Amino acid sequence: xxxxxxxxxxxxxxxxxxxxxxxxxxxxxxxxxxxxxxxxxxxxxxxxxxxxxxxxxxxxxx
Amino acid sequence: xxxxxxxxxxxxxxxxxxxxxxxxxxxxxxxxxxxxxxxxxxxxxxxxxxxxxxxxxxxxxxxxxxxxxxxxxxxxxxxxxxxxxxxxxxxxxxxxxxxxxxxxxxxxxxxxxxxxxxxxxxxxxxxxxxxxxxxxxxxxxxxxxxxxxxxxxxxxxxxxxxxxxxxxxxxxxxxxxxxxxxxxxxxxxxxxxxxxxxxxxxxxxxxxxxxxxxxxxxxxxxxxxxxxxxxxxxxxxxxxxxxxxxxxxxxxxxxxxxxxxxxxxxxxxxxxxxxxxxxxxxxxxxxxxxxxxxxxxxxxxxxxxxxxxxxxxxxxxxxxxxxxxxxxxxxxxxxxxxxxxxxxxxxxxxxxxxxxxxxxxxxxxxxxxxxxxxxxxxxxxxxxxxxxxxxxxxxxxxxxxxxxxxxxxxxxxxxxxxxxxxxxxxxxxxxxxxxxxxxxxxxxxxxxxxxxxxxxxxxxxxxxxxxxxxxxxx
Numbered sequence: 001x002x003x004x005x006x007x008x009x010x011x012x013x014x015x016x017x018x019x020x021x022x023x024x025x026x027x028x029x030x031x032x033x034x035x036x037x038x039x040x041x042x043x044x045x046x047x048x049x050x051x052x053x054x055x056x057x058x059x060x061x062x
Numbered sequence: 063x064x065x066x067x068x069x070x071x072x073x074x075x076x077x078x079x080x081x082x083x084x085x086x087x088x089x090x091x092x093x094x095x096x097x098x099x100x101x102x103x104x105x106x107x108x109x110x111x112x113x114x115x116x117x118x119x120x121x122x123x124x125x126x127x128x129x130x131x132x133x134x135x136x137x138x139x140x141x142x143x144x145x146x147x148x149x150x151x152x153x154x155x156x157x158x159x160x161x162x163x164x165x166x167x168x169x170x171x172x173x174x175x176x177x178x179x180x181x182x183x184x185x186x187x188x189x190x191x192x193x194x195x196x197x198x199x200x201x202x203x204x205x206x207x208x209x210x211x212x213x214x215x216x217x218x219x220x221x222x223x224x225x226x227x228x229x230x231x232x233x234x235x236x237x238x239x240x241x242x243x244x245x246x247x248x249x250x251x252x253x254x255x256x257x258x259x260x261x262x263x264x265x266x267x268x269x270x271x272x273x274x275x276x277x278x279x280x281x282x283x284x285x286x287x288x289x290x291x292x293x294x295x296x297x298x299x300x301x302x303x304x305x306x307x308x309x310x311x312x313x314x315x316x317x318x319x320x321x322x323x324x325x326x327x328x329x330x331x332x333x334x335x336x337x338x339x340x341x342x343x344x345x346x347x348x349x350x351x352x353x354x355x356x357x358x359x360x361x362x363x364x365x366x367x368x369x370x371x372x373x374x375x376x377x378x379x380x381x382x383x384x385x386x387x388x389x390x391x392x393x394x395x396x397x398x399x400x401x402x403x404x405x406x407x408x409x410x411x412x413x414x415x416x417x418x419x420x421x422x423x424x425x426x427x428x429x430x431x432x433x434x435x436x437x438x439x440x441x442x443x444x445x446x447x448x449x450x451x452x453x454x455x456x457x458x459x460x461x462x463x464x465x466x467x468x469x470x471x472x473x474x475x476x477x478x479x480x481x482x483x484x485x486x487x488x489x490x491x492x493x494x495x496x497x498x499x500x501x502x503x504x505x506x507x508x509x510x511x512x513x514x515x516x517x518x519x520x521x522x523x524x525x526x527x528x529x530x531x532x533x534x535x536x
Contacts, residue, residue, distance in 0.1 A: 016250040016374065020258035026266065033258055034372025037251070041374045044247045052097075053239040 002051050009047040015040030081403055083152035083318075090319045093242070095328040098316060098389070101241025103304075103332030104248045104340050106189035106383030107182075109363035110431050111303070111337075112344030116352070118291035119284030122276040128293045129341065132300025133333040137326075139301070139308040140317075143446065145326025147453050148317035155314045156400035159445060162452045163477035164466035171445060171481075172397040178306070178438045179394035180414060183387040184421035185428045187226060190383030191218045193364030193376040202362035203425035210423045219422045226384055227415025230391040231408040241385050248385075249335045251378040255371035256343035259350050279349040285357075295500055300337055302503045305439025309507060310446035315393055361429065391415055436499040443503055444484035447510035448477050455515070461522050476517035484510040 017040075019033035079088070115125055151158050156175075160168040192202055200214045210216050229240065260266075265274050284290050307313045308329070317326060347366050351358070367375035395411035421427060427434075452463050466474045487509045488502040 013246060013250055016247060017254050020254035020256075020371075023258045024260050024266065026261070030258060031372075033254075034374065037254060037371055037374040041247065041251075041377060045243065048243050048247075052242050 005047050005051050009044055009051070012040045012043035012047065016044065079318075081153075081157050081400075088319065089321045091321065092325060092328060095316070095320060095325050096331045097242035097245050099329045099332035100245035100249070100335055101385040102389055103329075103336030104245060104252065104382065105336060105386035106186040106363070106379065107386060107431065107435070108252070108336055108340035109189055109344050109367065109379060109382065110185075110361075110428060111435070112341035113348030113361075114432055115291060115296065115341065116280060116345045116349050117285045117288050118295070119282055119288065120280050120291040120296055121282035122272070122280040124282075124291070124293040124296055125280050125342070125345075128296025129300050129338050132297040133330075133337055135297075135301040136304060136308060136333050136337075137330045140313065140329040141324060141326030143450055144308045144311055144313045145317050145320065145323035147311060147450055148314040148326075149320055149323040150453055151314070152318045153314070154318065154396055154400070155311045155445075155449070156397055158311075158314065158449055158453075159477075160400065161464040161467040162448060162474060163445075164471050164473040166472040167466075167474065167477055169401050172401055174441065175312075176394045176397040176414065178441065179390050179397065180418040180421055181427065181434060182438065183226070183390040183394065184418045184424075185431055185434070186383040186387040186390070187219055187222050187419060187422035188383075188425060188428045189363050190222045190380045190387070191215065191364075191422070192362040193367065193379035193383075194218050194222060196364055196368055196376055202360050202365060203428070204359040205361045205429055206359060207425040207429065210425070215425075216423050220419055222380070222384075223415060223419025223422060226387045226391060227412060227419070229384075230388050230395065230415065231411045240388070244381050244385055245331075245335075248378055248382055249339065251367075251371055251374055252340045252343040255367060255375050255378075256346040259347060259370045262350055263346070263353075278353075279346055285352075289498075295498070298500045298503070299436070300333070302439050302500065303337070303435050304333075305503050306442035306446075308446075309503070310439060310442030311449050312393060312442060312446075314449075315396055316389075387418075391418060394418070433499065436502075440488060440499065440502055440506060441485065443507055444481045444510035445477070447484075447507050448480055448514050451511060451514055451518075456518060459515070459519070461518050465518070465522065474521070476514060476521050479517045480510050480514040483513045 016037050019028060019036040022028045023030050023033045079085075120128075147158075153161075156168060156172060159171060163171070188203075191200075194200075195202070195214065195218050198214060198218070200218060201212050203211060203215075210219075260271070263274055263278060265271055313329075317323075320326070344363070347370050351366050351369075364376055364379045367379045369375075371378065391411060391414060394414045395407060398414055399405050399407055399410040452465075456463050462468050465471070465476070484506050488506040491497045491502055491505065492499060
């Protein structure tokens with residue numbers, strides 16, 4: 001479950017970053033890029049909080 | 063009622079080891095520091111400081127080379143100064159200084175320090191407010207504004223200040239967790255915002271970046287009324303913008319949790335993401351704003367980020383401001399709390415948060431950020447030199463460390479003399495020598511070292527050389 005969440009989180013980070021490079025290439029519009037960045041942001045905060053701090057706590061305990 | 067009691071119990075259970083070394087089982091791993099530094103230095107200040115280099119006419123070549131050299135020097139300072147001292151003592155700056163300088167001196171220092179921290183946290187709350195105000199069409203402050211320009215601005219600042227204070231009341235753990243989550247996303251937004259606007263600057267491929275950067279973005283021409291920045295300005299600014307944290311030892315509060323002194327190198331995430339990529343990204347955004355607004359005086363990071371990256375950009379400004387304001391507020395709370403250890407950390411943080419929020423209402427706080435950052439580091443620097451010498455050099459000279467604790471003194475004159483002479487020397491160099499504030503830290507540090515060694519030797523002549531400090535073995 002944690003691995004799936006991690007994959008989704010990193011995909012969300014990619015969704016935040018990659019659209020701007022597509023704007024640079026002229027492949028998509030800036031408006032679409034902004035929408036995709038917002039979706040990436042929501043998914044990142046919705047998923048990363050479930051695994052990032054848990055690995056931190058595990059590290060401290062060990 | 064039970065919920066209220068539960069909240070109070072949780073707040074009072076927050077133990078930040080203000081007056082005891084961090085126990086071995088509470089030490090934190092790399093990830094905590096990487097996340098905290100990246101979050102703290104990819105921050106609201108970056109939205110203000112990056113544009114500064116554009117305004118001061120830095121050339122692209124000077125900017126890149128100056129930032130690389132200055133950032134490396136800053137990382138080395140964090141590791142070899144702060145990291146070494148923090149791991150050896152495992153105490154906060156405030157408690158360590160009390161043992162060296164005495165509680166009366168520390169009280170003065172803590173008040174000065176807390177005021178500086180409030181000032182910094184306040185400016186970050188104000189930066190966040192420029193983004194929160196976007197949906198409400200809030201009138202944005204300009205470079206020349208000193209006082210709040212509307213009731214809406216005050217309401218917005220108070221809303222952000224309340225949230226920031228509430229989170230800081232729960233201590234380092236909560237701040238660290240939030241910074242961990244926000245840091246990777248924030249740097250993505252910084253990069254994406256800058257890359258996304260490049261076509262508006264006439265750049266459609268990476269090969270076109272450098273010529274446009276050199277001729278348009280950082281064209282080497284300062285804005286009207288601004289001084290010209292050279293390689294040396296940029297290098298020293300990158301090195302000393304966090305002087306209070308590394309050479310000034312404020313980050314002992316964080317690095318005392320580190321398992322090894324080498325964790326000081328984790329500051330690399332902060333400086334190279336925040337003080338390189340983020341400064342360049344925000345410089346690109348500001349340069350575009352200047353071009354498209356034909357030199358508008360409005361200075362509001364929120365709308366600039368919103369224009370470049372939409373809602374995600376505006377949210378980034380809010381969170382970037384927040385992740386800086388939170389640990390800064392926490393540090394200010396520690397500074398005040400050390401005046402009277404009986405005070406509860408959360409109550410002190412609540413008080414400090416209120417003062418900070420009131421200060422944040424004044425836009426001048428943001429507009430003078432450059433001068434403030436330099437001054438802040440300079441004021442704290444001599445005490446960092448004192449702590450470093452006291453921990454590592456004085457025992458080798460046959461002198462006692464922790465002199466005030468050893469002699470049960472309330473005031474160690476050697477420290478007071480060092481602080482006063484160093485700052486007077488820097489002030490004199492600035493007024494009579496015409497040396498800009500960015501360059502004062504280095505000569506000031508050497509003066510502090512010389513004065514403290516001479517003063518300690520003179521004052522400790524009749525004192526026993528045995529230090530009461532028991533070295534830690536972890």
